Amino acid sequence: MENKIEELRKSASDAIKNITQDLKELDNLRVKFLGKKGELTNLLRGMSQLSAEDRPKIGKIVNEARAEIEKLLAEKNSELKAKELQKKLDSEKIDVTLPGRKIFQGRLHPLTLTLNRVKEIFIQMGYSVEEGPEVETDYFNFEALNLPKDHPARDMQDSFYITEEILLRTQTSPVQARTMQKNSNNAPIRMIAPGRVYRRDDYDASHSPMFTQVEGLVIDKNITFADLKGTLDFFCKKIFGDSAQIRLRPSFFPFTEPSTEVDVSCVMCKGEDEHCKVCHGSGWLEILGAGMVHPKVLEMSGYDSSKVSGFAFGMGIERIAMLSYGIDDLRYFFDNDTRFLNQF
Amino acid sequence: MQVSTKWLKDYIEINCSADELAEKFTMAGIPVENVIHAGEGLEKVVTGKIEELTPHPDSDHLQICQMNIGEKDLLQIVTGASNVQQGQIVPVALVGAHLPNGQKISKGKLRGVVSMGMLCSSDELKIEVAPEDYVKGIYILPEDTKIGVPVAEVLGMDDDILEFELTANRGDCFSVFGLIREAAVLLGENPNFPEIKVREDDEKNSADLIEIKIDAPDLCSRFSARVLTDVKLFPSPKWMQERLEGAGIRAINNVVDVTNFVMVELGQPMHAYDYDEVTGKVLNARRAVEGEQLHTLDDSNRLAKGGELVIADAEKAAGLAGVMGGFETEITEKTKTVVLEAASFNSASIRRTSRAVGLHSEASGRFERGVNSNATVTALDRAAQLLQDMGACKVCKGIVDVYPVQKNEVKVQFTAKQINDRLGTSLPEEKILDILKNLGFKISEIDVEVEPERVFDKISFAAKHLAKSAKELSENNTVDDFVKNIGSTVGELINRSHSDSFTTYEAVVPDWRNDVTIMEDLSEEVARIYGFDKIPVTLPKGTQQGRQSKIQNFIDKIKFVLSNLGMNEEVSFAFTHPDTFDKLQIPADSELRKAVPIMNPLTDEFPLLRTTLIGSILENATRNFSRKNEDVRLFEVAPVFFPKNLPVTELPDEVQKLCGLIMGRKDPKGWTQNNSEVDFYDAKGIVEELFEKISVERYTVEAGEHFAMHPGKTAVFKKGREILATVGEIHPKVAENFGINKKIFVFEADIETLMKSTSKKFTFENLPKYPAISRDLAILVDKNISAGEVEKVIAKSAGKFFKDVTLFDVYTGERISADKKSLAFAIKFQSNERTLKDEDADDAFKNILSQIEKNFGAELRS
Secondary structure: OHHHHHHHHHHHHHHHHHOOOOHHHHHHHHHHHHOOOOHHHHHHHHHHHOOOOHHHHHHHHHHHHHHHHHHHHHHHHHHHHHHHHHHHHHHOOOOOOOOOOOOOOOOOOHHHHHHHHHHHHHHHOOOEEOOOOOEEEHHHHOHHHOOOOOOHHHHHOOOOEOOOOEEEOOOOHHHHHHHHHHOOOOOOEEEEEEEEEEOOOOOEOOEOOEEEEEEEEEEEOOOOHHHHHHHHHHHHHHHHOOOOOEEEEEEEEOOEEEEEEEEEEOOOOOOOOOOOOOOOOOOEEEEEEEEEEOHHHHHHOOOOOOOOEEEEEEEEHHHHHHHHHOOOOOOHHHHOOHHHHOOO | OEEEHHHHHHHOOOOOOHHHHHHHHHHOOOOEEEEEOOOOOOOOEEEEEEEEEEEOOOOOOOEEEEEEOOOOOOEEEEEOOOOOOOOOEEEEEEOOOEOOOOOEOOOEEEOOEEEOEEEOEHHHHOOOOOOHHHOOOEOOEOOOOOOOOEHHHHOOOOOOEEEEOOOOOOHHHOOHHHHHHHHHHHHOOOOOOOOOOOOOOEEEEHHHHOEEEEOOOOOEEEEEEEEEEOOOOOOOOHHHHHHHHHOOOOOOOHHHHHHHHHHHHHOOOEEEEEHHHOHHHEEEEEEOOOOOEEEEOOOEEEEOOOOOEEEEOOOOEEEEOOOEEEOOOOOOOOOOOEEEEEEEEOHHHHHHHHHHHOOOOHHHHHHHHOOOHHHHHHHHHHHHHHHHHOOOOEEEEOOEEEOOOOOOOEEEEEOHHHHHHHHOOOOOHHHHHHHHHHOOOEEEEOOOOOOHHHHHHHHHHHHHHHHHHHHHHHHHOOHHHHHHHHHHHHHHHHHHHHHOOOOOEEEEEOOOOOOOOOHHHHHHHHHHHHOHHHOOOOOOOOOOOOEOOHHHHHHHHHHHHHHHOOOEEOOOOOEEOHHHHHHOOOOOOOHHHOOOEOOOOOOOOOOEEOOOOHHHHHHHHHHHHHOOOOOEEEEEEEEEEEOOOOOOOOOOEEEEEEEEEEEOEOOOOOOOOOOOEOOHHHHHHHHHHHHHHOOEOOOEEEEOOOOOEEEEEEEEEEEOOEEEEEEEEEOHHHHHHOOOOOOOEEEEEEHHHHHHOEOOOOOOOOOOOOOOEEEEEEEEEEOOOOHHHHHHHHHHHOOOOEEEEEEEEEEOOOOOOOOEEEEEEEEEEOOOOOOOOHHHHHHHHHHHHHHHHHHHOOEEOO
């Protein structure tokens, strides 16, 4: 009996070892040895003929043999399964270097992106965003800004006229006058006015008959030129980075006194390249005009210039976008070529 | 305005480079646009004499020159110029020269003959005001020119030129004297202005020879004249020619040169008349009559519009005042007697005339910015003096001067505190006064009735300091000492509060400055001389709430959503053309054709303001299409313009619109895509997605009409009667008009209408507690029945447990009859109170079925 069991154990173990591929064969072996009519079961049936002494002994041997065969079967089973899985995985291999499935990406226009950054900075500083019409009266566009008819400074802004008294606004400053006239009692103002403006300039790499401007206006008690300088310094550092410096040059605008042109240190070469294509070696880039609001402008819109003072500034969004993105031709903005738009 | 540093150096010592001087001017508000450096590129160009000239053996047009350049040996140079002769002195570029025009000179052989340099034309040397003959040919120098010296020296190009781009307010700096005054302050030097003195060496009185009248005193505030006799015309001296050339003015003859010289030096434009040609011996500043003939010195006959200021003699207008002189009275070889004019004309009038005539001269530019009417007599004297000094004339006695209303002195009151308050500085009073005095302001202390606020300022200032001093004294002193010392402290404070920034001053503005009238102007003067770079950096005190308006936020949201739906934002011009209306098939009587016209459009391309965005977006699509950008997905939010009336008399309505366009592939080109093209439902889907994101709900969609769209593929989104959006395929004819042979889908919406239609408030909805039951309904209906209508009926007849309905299949084709289509809907039922039973859904389903049978003759599809 013992020999038979040993024989069976051995033949089962050999049979299991010999299986290399088929899980079904393995299952057949399980049935063959351990099944209801399997060989080991048959052996167990013969146990009844054994003596009571031998029975537990043989029983133990049978159980051990059974356990061993089961273990071998289980091991083989997981071995074969792993093999099978590996085979499946191998067969499923794909070319992962093929490009992923694309979807159309839409982009905001670079002018919108730039304007959004500018708006964000000023909204954080407590400015409200005001708007006004693009077709304006001569009064709001010029006269309320201390630019009477025949003022030579009107030459700086060649205008598109609709009638003698109505024109496409040449700046967003009329929104300032409109906002001031809505207020009363010298109410403090902190505002920016973004928008499209129009000048009768030929369309070329640096001029366009339509472009985007942001004007700013702050009116309150004790507003100083130093406040203006600090505000613009803060703004330029936010837009162009902490290392950006500003330089103020005295200038002339009829609506401010004192007036200044503002340069920012070259975003490209930081003033270190004599042959820099962006600043032409000067190290500075003109980016905006500003000044202390002229008392006449305050008075014309109902503010008392002896009680409050203010500053104003104006900048071109195209200019800032060109410097930020390194764009060298203004016409790209209005050409709307998808190869351009897709880059932002 | 441009001027050579040589001219400036005549009157002031300049110890810095031209670049440094330019920087100082610029940073003080006198912007220098450009510095042209002395003899740049002329370093290796010298004068040379042609000692021998022989023809080239192998060329018809080349000649071999043996040049004497002041050295032992002659230099052989081959030239192709035809205007050279033996004995002439010419500019010679030596080997190694790098000429202003970019040309580099090296040793070479021309047809086998060695050439050691080049003879130069004025063009090659970039001499702008050279005689015309020398522009292309070789520049022939005067016979007495020294040989072997740098040509820059000979031509007076050994000097730097400053090119100013002056601001409109600083008319005074359109003169050498004005710039000297500024330079004196900036450099801390004392200017040396020339002494202006004239010998009246003709017995005759100017006043007996010429009568001066001002008929238009509003346009001419002063008219002064002097008569010069025995006038001899000849070229002006070299020093004067050089200075004029440095200022960009070509030398003509001594009389004209002197008037120009004085204009640049003093800023006062002048004009010289041939006295013998002045009819009636009278010059009158009057308005031109409409249609009056004006024969100007460019020998053209102009017709006056009427109202222009002219200077007329007894018969005719002898010139457009301040813009262009008259032909008949021009100075010629025959001129013997000259009337010199120095006048002050109204700047607005000069500006109008010079724009109308299209002529901007050195004179008109100065008048436009305003000249100092107090300076006319000085100008006449200076001109007479210069001509007399060169032996060109005799000077008659006296000046004829008509100056009806003397210019008032401008006085400005200020305190140092006001100026510091405006600038945010704390400059000592002396510093402020010094700056203003140096700029020519006469300052005096004045007694004014002090306003209550200022008294308060004074008292609070004194109180603050007194309290501080008292505290210090009490800490370190005995009572006796305290009493002794506090007295002197109070006295000191009283003195200081007087002398300190509270003192009111009066500044008399120098008469050459017409731009300073108020305290704020003085603050700019102080700031620009003190230096903008030294102004402190602070931020406005206090805080305010920053914000955007609702509509701005709404537009930002729309842009954000559409860009996330794969659409690119475009920005296009607000202009349009009637041809675009035709291309869009806009009906002749449509409001959209009544566009706002521009009086002075840039080109004929853009005479109108647009009334629709579709034209621009199609143009942008066309441009992309022609550049082989096949997949175009664009949108724009911008205003369109509708006049309230035509012709326009008031501001037009500006209406914010949204427009979008898609064409090309559904998905980007790629190996996984089937490259199918977008269709109507892609465009409609974008609108639906947008509406969902911006909370536009409970709208209906129906077939609609649009002039530019396919009649069978146009849908309107509506809420009540209001049209929220129109979406459709561009009419094939319109697409063809724009040159596109592909399907284009467009949508259009009105921003304000959309905003009005958004759900006011977003509220969260609980997730359902009980499961839903779904029933599929597949029906056959006539082809022309719209799915939207069927959906509406389903929704209406589905009972109280109805949740939603989704159309999930549409079929037309061979499996059903040709005039039918199959629609398949999934209808969902759900309750918030209990789990529904099958019977609940079955009942509803039966009702739906009977209703759609009744309404559409639909049959259930088996």
